Amino acid sequence: VTTPPTSDLSTLPPGPADLVTVADPDLCARYVAVVIEGVMVEPSPAWLQRRLLAAGVRPINTMVDATNYVMLEYGQPLHAFDADRLADGRIVVRRARPGERLETLDHQVRKLDEEMLVIADTHRAVGLAGVMGGVDSEVTEDTRRIVLESANFDMKSVRRTARELKLRTDASARFERGLDPNLARDAAARATRIILDLSPGATVSAVADVYPQPLTPWPVALPFAEIERLLGVRYDPEQVLD
Numbered sequence: 001v002t003t004p005p006t007s008d009l010s011t012l013p014p015g016p017a018d019l020v021t022v023a024d025p026d027l028c029a030r031y032v033a034v035v036i037e038g039v040m041v042e043p044s045p046a047w048l049q050r051r052l053l054a055a056g057v058r059p060i061n062t063m064v065d066a067t068n069y070v071m072l073e074y075g076q077p078l079h080a081f082d083a084d085r086l087a088d089g090r091i092v093v094r095r096a097r098p099g100e101r102l103e104t105l106d107h108q109v110r111k112l113d114e115e116m117l118v119i120a121d122t123h124r125a126v127g128l129a130g131v132m133g134g135v136d137s138e139v140t141e142d143t144r145r146i147v148l149e150s151a152n153f154d155m156k157s158v159r160r161t162a163r164e165l166k167l168r169t170d171a172s173a174r175f176e177r178g179l180d181p182n183l184a185r186d187a188a189a190r191a192t193r194i195i196l197d198l199s200p201g202a203t204v205s206a207v208a209d210v211y212p213q214p215l216t217p218w219p220v221a222l223p224f225a226e227i228e229r230l231l232g233v234r235y236d237p238e239q240v241l242d
Contacts, residue, residue, distance in 0.1 A: 009032075009034065009185060009188065009189050009192070009207050009209070016206070018090060019033060019035070019089075019090060019091065019206060019208040020033050020090075020091045020092075020093070020208040020210050021090070021091070021092045021093070021210075022093045022210045022212075023092060023093060023094035023095075024093065024094055024095050024117060025212055025213075026154070027093075027095070027117045027129070027153060027154040027157045028093045028117065028129065028151060028152065028153055028154070029152045029153075029154070029181045029211070029213065029215075030151060030152040030181040030184045030185075030209070030210065030211040031091070031093055031149070031151040031152075031184075031208070031209075031210045031211075032149070032150040032151065032184045032185050032188045032207075032208070032209045032210075032211075033091055033147050033148065033149055033206075033207070033208045033209075034147070034148040034150075034188055034191075034192050034204060034206075034207050035083060035089075035145065035146070035147055035148075035204065035205045035206040035207070036145070036146050036148060036192065036195055036196070036199075036202055036203070036204055036205070037144070037145050037202060037203050037204075037205050038144060038145075038199065038201050038202040038203060039062070039063060039143065039144060039145070039146055039195060039199045039202045040062065040198070040199045040202070041061050041062055041063055041139055041140065041141050041142075041143050042061060042062055042141070043059070043061060043062070044059050044061065044062050044065040044066075044198065045198070048065050048066075048069060048198075049065070051069065052065060052068060052069060052072075055072050057072070061139070061141070062195070062198045062199065063080045063139045063143070063146060063195065064080065064139065066080075066191050066194040066195050066198060067079060067080055067148070067191055068170075069191075069194065070187050070190050070191040070194065071170065071171070071174070071187075073187075073190065074183055074186065074187040074190065075174060075179065075183065076150060076174075076179060076183040076184060076186075076187035077130070077170070077171035077174055077175065078148060078149060078150045078187060078188065078191050079119075079127065079133050079148075079149045079171075080139050080146045080147070080148050080149070081119075081126060081127070081133070081137040081139070081146060081147045081149065082137055082138065082139050082140065082143045082145070082146060083145035083146055083147045084143070084144070084145055085126075085136060085137045085138075086121040086126065086137060086147065087121035087122045087123040087124070088121060088122040089121075089147075090121055090122050091119060091120075091121065091147060091149070091208075092119075092120045092121065092122065093117065093118075093119060093120075093129065093151075094117070094118060094120055095114055095115065095116065095117060095118070096112035096113060096114055096115075096116045096117075096118050096125060097112075097114070098114060099111075100112045100118070100124075100125055102118065102124075102125045102126075102127075102128065102134050103134055103135045103136070104128065104131075104132045104133070104134055104135070104167070105132055105133050105134065105135060105138060106132070106167075107135065108167075110128075110165050110167070112125065112128075113164070115157070115160065116128065116129075116157075116160075116161045116164070117129035117130070117153060117154070117157050117158075117161070119133075119149070121137075124136070128161060128165070128167070129151070129153045129157070129158070129161075130151075130153035130157075130158035130161070130171055130172055130175040131158060131161055131162055131165070131167055131169055131171060131172045132167060132169055132171070132172075146195075148188060148191060148192060148195070150184045150185070150187045150188035150191070151184055152179055152180075152181035152183075152184050153175050155175055155176055155177065155178045155179075158172050158175040158176055159172070159175075159176040162176065180215070180217075181211065181214075181215055182214075182215060182217055184211075185209060192204060219241075224237065224240065227240065
């Protein structure tokens, strides 16, 4: 068993300093954004559709399917925004403003409160952090530039938002349980690799990784036989650190 191939984001060009602004780091421990140019939004190839269907996920298009596939692989939710529909091409992670509203991808207009974390551009909210994106930044068949999001949001904040809006999703269910912020960059790299494979000629133009307080990974000790029992995957002894 080998680790799925990824793109090495560290070798790619950094984005402008203001590509991503995390205004409320208490609710967002990490935010990775990858700007990908020249994407093709179309039905996914048969192999990807089959794998998603086998996992109970409905295929939609190459961009959405790539993010859902990586969420199933890594447990890390991701989201793709149409970069050309973001004001000033920027991402701002902040609490909602008083009286702010957002039409989510299910075409419901939702009234937000100041305790809800949103993904915004420089003018308005474009998504509910960890829950659902908005129609104003939705990827369509005309999309050619995306901002790929892989982030870590506060579990209590996501749970409250989903409960208050009666909007529970695959993404919110994962964030509500708590995720390791160190997953975010690996998942972004994996999704980037898949998207580049699905869109020959597409390129990465910028990468941002806002991670103000990195969490140091910790070792887990357990009997060797437990690895396969718990994960359902067999590893050779030389692949496991002592």
